[in-house]
Amino acid sequence: MLKIILFLFLVFGVSYADKIDDLENSCDKGEAKACRDLAYMYEEGRGKVYKNKYKAIKFYKEACDKNDATACNRLGVIYRDGINVKKSYFKAKKYFDKACDLGNDMGCIWERKLQKDKIEDILDGK
Known part of the structure; x- marks a missing residue:
């Protein structure tokens, strides 16, 4: 049972890391919504990221610059x-x-x- 729980924890932990990477790549490619989603995640500390006010503002500015x-x-x-x-x-x-x-x-x-x-x-x- 412990192995199953550990496995699920690792799988979902990796999927959040992958989601962050995917959003950052999409933001870099000009997708405003991805930048805004990253900003929200950093503002609220969601999706396995720690709250980071500087990154939140940075990504909100990127999204706004892209007309979000x-x-x-x-x-x-x-x-x-x-x-x-x-x-x-x-x-x-x-x-x-x-x-x-x-x-x-x-x-x-x-x-x-x-x-x-x-x-x-x-x-x-x-």
Whole structure:
């Protein structure tokens, strides 16, 4: 029984390693969704990878550069909220704008909210 459990553990462990390699190869070949999937895996520590905020942001940027609207929106949230990065209104706006331009409705909503909040801050003297 122990041999069966060990065998299954090794098989599934290798399959995750293969999946990471496949995603990295696909990302390198220009597949935006593969870059976004890698980013999510590193952001959340999924699929036998450790959380790595730097790799997550790197892969989200690669996906966004390849016109993945969801990745652009996620980068907007990351910079708006300062998730493992310094908060940046300008970077958040840039990524929300791109997400919106690519057809991501949430990017449009967040961009408008960001604009509204910035105007309110200016009017309040902040």
